[in-house]
Amino acid sequence: MTNEDGRRSQLLRGVLDLCLLAVIGEGPAYGYEMTKRLRARGMSIVGEGSIYPLLGRLERDGLVATRREASNGGPPRKYYSLTSDGTRSLRTGVEEWKMARDAVDRALDLLETEVTP
Amino acid sequence: MNGFVEECRQEWKRLGVPDPIANEMAFDLSADIEEAEAEGGSAEDVLGNSLFDPRRFAAAWASARGVTSAPPALMTVAPVARGHHAFFRPSIVVALAVFGLLAALAAVALAVGGRGAASVARGIVSVPGSVRLRGPVSVARPFRNFVFGPSLSAHGAAPFVALGFGLLIVGIIFLGLVILYWAPWPGRDPKRRLW
Numbered sequence: 347m348t349n350e351d352g353r354r355s356q357l358l359r360g361v362l363d364l365c366l367l368a369v370i371g372e373g374p375a376y377g378y379e380m381t382k383r384l385r386a387r388g389m390s391i392v393g394e395g396s397i398y399p400l401l402g403r404l405e406r407d408g409l410v411a412t413r414r415e416a417s418n419g420g421p422p423r424k425y426y427s428l429t430s431d432g433t434r435s436l437r438t439g440v441e442e443w444k445m446a447r448d449a450v451d452r453a454l455d456l457l458e459t460e461v462t463p
Numbered sequence: 464m465n466g467f468v469e470e471c472r473q474e475w476k477r478l479g480v481p482d483p484i485a486n487e488m489a490f491d492l493s494a495d496i497e498e499a500e501a502e503g504g505s506a507e508d509v510l511g512n513s514l515f516d517p518r519r520f521a522a523a524w525a526s527a528r529g530v531t532s533a534p535p536a537l538m539t540v541a542p543v544a545r546g547h548h549a550f551f552r553p554s555i556v557v558a559l560a561v562f563g564l565l566a567a568l569a570a571v572a573l574a575v576g577g578r579g580a581a582s583v584a585r586g587i588v589s590v591p592g593s594v595r596l597r598g599p600v601s602v603a604r605p606f607r608n609f610v611f612g613p614s615l616s617a618h619g620a621a622p623f624v625a626l627g628f629g630l631l632i633v634g635i636i637f638l639g640l641v642i643l644y645w646a647p648w649p650g651r652d653p654k655r656r657l658w
Contacts, residue, residue, distance in 0.1 A: 376491070376494075376495070377491060377495050377509075378494075378495035378498050378499060378509055381495075381508070381509065396509070396510050396511055396513040396520060396524075398488075398492070398520075398524045398527075399520075399523040399524045399526070399527040400527065401527075402524055402525075402527035402528035402529075403527040403528075405528065406527065406528055406529045420494065420498065421490070421494050423491065423494060424487070424491050
């Protein structure tokens with residue numbers, strides 16, 4: 347793994363729970379469905395590892411609720427949906443992410459100004 | 464792919480995950496993998512790098528859900544996260560205990576041997592007053608009398624005394640460390656013995 351891959355992996359790991367909450371917030375989904383939603387947004391995060399342990403933690407923390415429901419023609423699946431705590435956590439997380447992102451952008455803009463004639 | 468799920472099941476069983484929960488996780492996993500394969504994908508699309516380490520994946524998932532009743536295998540624990548505490552990994556503690564015991568046993572053996580050697584020396588030189596006494600040995604008198612007896616100062620016993628006493632001290636120190644490590648402390652989680 348190159349340094350760039352390692353950094354990307356660490357960045358994704360730090361916001362993966364937030365991304366999962368966001369795609370669950372779009373509507374109840376089961377495991378693989380979330381993977382597809384994330385991939386549709388250009389996030390092939392599954393390559394870094396499975397989402398199941400993270401879903402387990404979100405469930406244990408009470409941020410998502412689950413129910414078993416028949417899927418389209420397939421076996422009954424475990425659907426995850428946001429709880430009120432999950433919704434609050436998502437909102438807070440998005441604010442924190444934007445603040446962190448803006449701060450990093452400012453730092454990188456400064457660097458660009460210094461190195462670009 | 465059944466092999467992957469089967470390995471997960473075995474790990475969950477080892478970890479004490481209740482059967483209904485293990486069945487549920489196995490079912491969900493199988494269903495997701497089958498769906499991915501039906502869409503022309505592969506299990507790696509669902510599992511990512513976890514595909515290559517099913518036991519770690521299973522342990523991580525069960526642990527995240529809080530459904531394990533047994534500690535993960537030693538090889539799957541991440542001691543790196545504990546930083547300097549890695550020194551106190553169980554294998555090292557066991558090694559310390561074994562070394563301490565061996566040192567203590569060696570000390571006793573040397574004490575017995577030292578006493579025997581001194582007795583032999585005293586027996587050979589049987590003329591009263593002909594046994595050459597060495598200078599005072601730096602061993603506290605109670606230890607000297609208890610461990611090595613009155614023949615301590617006979618010629619030839621001193622090296623045994625020094626070595627035996629040194630090993631005894633080392634053994635006691637190591638055993639003390641091990642006892643300290645395993646002893647329950649107030650406010651200390653007995654499940655987390657690593658400092």
